[in-house]
Amino acid sequence: MAHQPEHPRLFVCNACQTVHAGTVVEHTDSGHRYEAPEGCGACGESAFTPIEDWPHRHD
Numbered sequence: 001m002a003h004q005p006e007h008p009r010l011f012v013c014n015a016c017q018t019v020h021a022g023t024v025v026e027h028t029d030s031g032h033r034y035e036a037p038e039g040c041g042a043c044g045e046s047a048f049t050p051i052e053d054w055p056h057r058h059d
Contacts, residue, residue, distance in 0.1 A: 009034035012054045015045035 009022040020041065022034025036048035 010051040011036040011048040013040040014047040016043040018042040
């Protein structure tokens with residue numbers, strides 16, 4: 001059986017809309033648990049929205 005890579009959870013900065021990969025905060029049998037970073041690398045803001053909840057997301 002081939003290995004399926006885990007995709008990190010993504011978060012959008014509420015201020016500048018830069019997308020960030022979440023930070024692993026827990027390892028579980030089913031994968032990892034991710035949280036938003038402490039601050040945006042582009043603008044320094046600390047408010048993030050999970051990408052699946054982002055209202056402007058396009059598939």
